[in-house]
Amino acid sequence: xxxxxxxxxxxxxxxxxxxxxxxxxxxxxxxxxxxxxxxxxxxxxxxxxxxxxxxxxxxxxxxxxxxxxxxxxxxxxxxxxxxxxxxxxxxxxxxxxxxxxxxxxxxxxxxxxxxxxxxxxxxxxxxxxxxxxxxxxxxxxxxxxxxxxxxxxxxxxxxxxxxxxxxxxxxxxxxxxxxxxxxxxxxxxxxxxxxxxxxxxxxxxxxxxxxxxxxxxxxxxxxxxxxxxxxxxxxxxxxxxxxxxxxxxxxxxxxxxxxxxxxxxxxxxxxxxxxxxxxxxxxxxxxxxxxxxxxxxxxxxxxxxxxxxxxxxxxxxxxxxxxxxxxxxxxxxxxxxxxxxxxxxxxxxxx
Numbered sequence: 001x002x003x004x005x006x007x008x009x010x011x012x013x014x015x016x017x018x019x020x021x022x023x024x025x026x027x028x029x030x031x032x033x034x035x036x037x038x039x040x041x042x043x044x045x046x047x048x049x050x051x052x053x054x055x056x057x058x059x060x061x062x063x064x065x066x067x068x069x070x071x072x073x074x075x076x077x078x079x080x081x082x083x084x085x086x087x088x089x090x091x092x093x094x095x096x097x098x099x100x101x102x103x104x105x106x107x108x109x110x111x112x113x114x115x116x117x118x119x120x121x122x123x124x125x126x127x128x129x130x131x132x133x134x135x136x137x138x139x140x141x142x143x144x145x146x147x148x149x150x151x152x153x154x155x156x157x158x159x160x161x162x163x164x165x166x167x168x169x170x171x172x173x174x175x176x177x178x179x180x181x182x183x184x185x186x187x188x189x190x191x192x193x194x195x196x197x198x199x200x201x202x203x204x205x206x207x208x209x210x211x212x213x214x215x216x217x218x219x220x221x222x223x224x225x226x227x228x229x230x231x232x233x234x235x236x237x238x239x240x241x242x243x244x245x246x247x248x249x250x251x252x253x254x255x256x257x258x259x260x261x262x263x264x265x266x267x268x269x270x271x272x273x274x275x276x277x278x279x280x281x282x283x284x285x286x287x288x289x290x291x292x293x294x295x296x297x298x299x300x301x302x303x304x305x306x307x308x309x310x311x312x313x314x315x316x317x318x319x320x321x322x323x324x325x326x327x328x329x330x331x332x333x334x335x336x337x338x339x340x341x342x343x344x345x346x347x348x349x350x351x
Contacts, residue, residue: 039332046328051103053324054317058099061313067091068115068311089115102317111318116310121318124303129322131201132292132299136284138215139222140277146223147230148273152261154231155238166231173228182221182294189217199296218295222288226280233276237269244268278334282327286319 069085070077077085086092090101105112111121154163176184190198196217202210241247242265250264251257289301296302300319307315 042328042332042335046325046332049328050321050324053320054103055099057317057320058102058313059095061308061311061316062095068313071116071310071312102314106321111321112314114307114312114315116307116312116315121315124315125300125318125322128298128300128303130204131297132285132288132301134204134211134215135219135222135288135291135297135299136281139219139284140226140281142219142223143226143230144277146227147234150227150231151235151238154235155242155261156257158239163235166235170228170231173224176224178221178225178290179294181224182218182291185217185221186294201295201297218291218297221291221294222284226284229276229280230273234269234273237272238265241265241269274334274337278330282323282330285326286323 067082067086068089068091069082073081073085083092090098093101102112111125113120114124117124150166150169154166157163186198190196197214200214202214204211238261242260247260247264250260255264286300286304288297288299289305291297292299292301293305300322304316304319306312307319
């Protein structure tokens with residue numbers, strides 16, 4: 001066999017291998033087309049979000065004055081004792097060495113122990129999750145029920161008396177911050193009217209009635225601003241949907257306005273509301289710090305606030321992992337719900 005023939009065979013083989021690799025890649029893309037590719041992309045982005053959030057958390061807490069060793073030893077801790085405790089806890093190592101050591105343990109299911117309380121981080125988070133989860137579900141449910149009802153009546157006659165009154169109510173709800181709204185609700189509904197306990201939390205295992213009595217007031221504090229956002233958004237989408245051509249065609253067939261709103265406009269107009277609701281749930285899972293601190297609720301928000309004050313980096317990073325994963329999981333669920341709510345979105349996805 002001549003040299004030219006061997007070179008020709010080599011070039012042919014290279015082209016064949018490249019073609020096979022391209023075909024394999026195309027096959028993988030085809031197998032991951034549609035919902036599978038979307039879910040894989042979301043999971044990959046979730047992992048990047050968790051890594052970025054936890055790394056940023058460790059860096060920011062490292063910039064804060066003081067530290068875990070100083071918190072443990074208190075004011076009596078000498079620089080020598082602080083340095084010795086930092087070495088014992090591994091806090092004197094380089095930033096990336098500390099981070100990747102922690103990340104490796106998390107990937108094996110070990111979130112570590114809090115250097116402040118010596119308790120497992122995972123157990124403390126699991127203990128706090130039910131309180132925050134119930135608070136978020138109750139508050140968002142209250143906000144949605146009130147917002148959808150108010151938006152329905154406001155959209156029946158845009159610019160009318162009911163619409164203007166509800167617009168004023170939502171503006172007032174948005175203008176009052178939570179740290180002002182909470183004490184006002186406490187004073188009038190707990191101190192004066194004695195309808196609810198001032199502070200504290202009764203677990204669901206101690207009775208549904210007592211549990212709801214301790215949860216409704218903080219849930220109202222969270223729900224009022226969310227109600228204002230939901231109502232304004234859904235009212236605007238309903239009014240816009242009622243101006244669509246297919247609504248005009250249905251109206252020409254003699255269908256009543258109330259039926260147009262309930263049957264023909266409700267589902268298409270609710271896509272934005274579902275998006276904002278998902279974002280709100282994800283945000284509130286880690287954003288109820290003020291309410292939980294004000295009402296002394298043993299939830300994730302209060303645990304996060306206490307851990308930041310104590311410079312408990314291991315606990316803070318564990319909570320950040322939970323919040324980031326919950327946020328991404330909720331957003332993924334919302335994206336998958338779009339096709340169920342509006343068939344037009346499902347049809348576009350198939351194309």
